[in-house]
Amino acid sequence: PTKVKGVMDSLGIVTLEVEPQTEKDFMGYRVYKANAEDHEFSVVQETYNDSIVEIARNPIIIDTSTLESLTPFVYYKIGALDYHYNESPPSEIIKVPRPDKYPPVPPMINDYRVEEGKVIFKIIASTSADTKQNYIYRKKMTSKEWVLLDSIGLQSSTLVDSTLQSSIYYEYGGKAVDESGLISEIGNIVKISTYTKPGPVKMNVDCKYFSKSGDVMLEWMIDQEIDGDGLWLTIYEKSSGEEDKFRGRLKTKQSDLLIYPAEISPTLLTIKGTSKKKEYLVKNINTCREVLSDISSDLKYIEYKKNKVND
Numbered sequence: 599p600t601k602v603k604g605v606m607d608s609l610g611i612v613t614l615e616v617e618p619q620t621e622k623d624f625m626g627y628r629v630y631k632a633n634a635e636d637h638e639f640s641v642v643q644e645t646y647n648d649s650i651v652e653i654a655r656n657p658i659i660i661d662t663s664t665l666e667s668l669t670p671f672v673y674y675k676i677g678a679l680d681y682h683y684n685e686s687p688p689s690e691i692i693k694v695p696r697p698d699k700y701p702p703v704p705p706m707i708n709d710y711r712v713e714e715g716k717v718i719f720k721i722i723a724s725t726s727a728d729t730k731q732n733y734i735y736r737k738k739m740t741s742k743e744w745v746l747l748d749s750i751g752l753q754s755s756t757l758v759d760s761t762l763q764s765s766i767y768y769e770y771g772g773k774a775v776d777e778s779g780l781i782s783e784i785g786n787i788v789k790i791s792t793y794t795k796p797g798p799v800k801m802n803v804d805c806k807y808f809s810k811s812g813d814v815m816l817e818w819m820i821d822q823e824i825d826g827d828g829l830w831l832t833i834y835e836k837s838s839g840e841e842d843k844f845r846g847r848l849k850t851k852q853s854d855l856l857i858y859p860a861e862i863s864p865t866l867l868t869i870k871g872t873s874k875k876k877e878y879l880v881k882n883i884n885t886c887r888e889v890l891s892d893i894s895s896d897l898k899y900i901e902y903k904k905n906k907v908n909d
Contacts, residue, residue, distance in 0.1 A: 604694040626654040698778035702726030704785030705772035716760035724774035805886035807863035808893040
């Protein structure tokens with residue numbers, strides 16, 4: 599027999615189709631089957647035992663095979679016999695795929711690294727033999743919808759995601775699709791929060807220490823646009839040999855003052871700014887001018903107190 603082809607349906611029914619024999623003394627077929635090419639083939643059907651000659655010689659042969667098998671294929675070969683039971687050499691071995699009922703194994707996120715503005719993943723591709731493609735998905739933790747991020751082909755690889763917003767929690771996972779169109783469940787889900795390095799606060803700060811009254815007056819002017827609805831400043835003071843002391847937190851305009859009592863002139867002032875959308879780098883003030891007078895005589899202070907009363 600020549601040009602044999604076969605297909606198995608979802609019920610395990612195998613249809614083998616052979617090019618019709620032309621010999622006048624052709625009697626029928628002998629069908630052999632195995633679960634691997636190198637296994638011994640067993641006779642599973644002899645069509646010439648059929649009492650109807652037309653059916654015995656029919657080049658379409660039906661067989662059944664189990665779907666529950668670890669081997670993805672079933673193998674056939676066919677011999678043709680004449681009325682003297684002389685059998686032809688067997689046909690070429692026909693490899694019939696079993697219909698796929700099981701989805702592939704999903705790809706796995708093996709490792710990841712968070713850097714400024716991006717996440718770098720190491721991904722192990724699906725280990726299923728019939729995998730056609732591996733896909734990586736992403737969603738915000740507050741969302742229910744997974745969004746396709748990228749595909750990685752069939753090889754384990756590294757994927758970089760730099761299209762995400764800062765300081766938001768995301769979830770990542772992968773799916774695989776096989777040759778039958780079956781889609782895996784989503785693989786191990788990784789939860790990640792990204793970050794952006796704080797930018798510097800562009801501000802001019804003047805610090806005075808009034809030794810007579812024991813007061814520190816900080817005056818500043820901010821030279822940049824502030825994200826959100828304003829900028830909160832947190833001030834810490836450090837004197838020689840002491841720990842940082844919290845001195846105040848206030849919402850500021852482009853220019854403002856902060857006054858607080860201090861026993862000695864501070865050697866270091868640390869100012870940190872935050873807004874709703876952004877965190878800013880710390881600004882350090884290493885010098886504070888000492889003024890040998892009372893703060894109540896300072897013109898800036900007098901104006902500041904007047905504005906406070908008017909407010």
